[in-house]
Amino acid sequence: MDSDSDSADSGGEGTSYGLKKKMKYSQSYKSDWEKEPRFTGWLIKSQKGKNFGFCKACNKDINISSGKDSLIKHTQRKIHEQNVKSIKNQPSMTKFVTDTKRRQRAQDTKEAEIRLAAFVA
Incomplete structure (x- = not known):
């Protein structure tokens, strides 16, 4: 009978009951x-x-x-x-683009004002 209880204890060494494996x-x-x-x-x-x-x-x-x-x-x-x-x-590229557009718009406005002044005169 002692050998039966020993074999039952030794069989459980490889597995751990009560601890669940976490799924990753x-x-x-x-x-x-x-x-x-x-x-x-x-x-x-x-x-x-x-x-x-x-x-x-x-x-x-x-x-x-x-x-x-x-x-x-x-x-x-x-x-x-x-x-x-x-x-x-x-500096971001959008800053350069907007500055260029702003300068171009100012230049176009000056040109239009000069042409209008020349036309009126």
């Missing part, structure tokens, strides 16, 4: 993350797949299958911080 789910990209202040301006959806985000500042795909934590870790990297800082200091 891979995280997919959520467009709501782009609206968060710490991710705005540089995070977009990657073309690589649904488990990736793309950092416009670093020009890299970020694996987000482990969740938002991987994005937070990416933001804490020195290279990312430097890239974001340099992007903020650069």
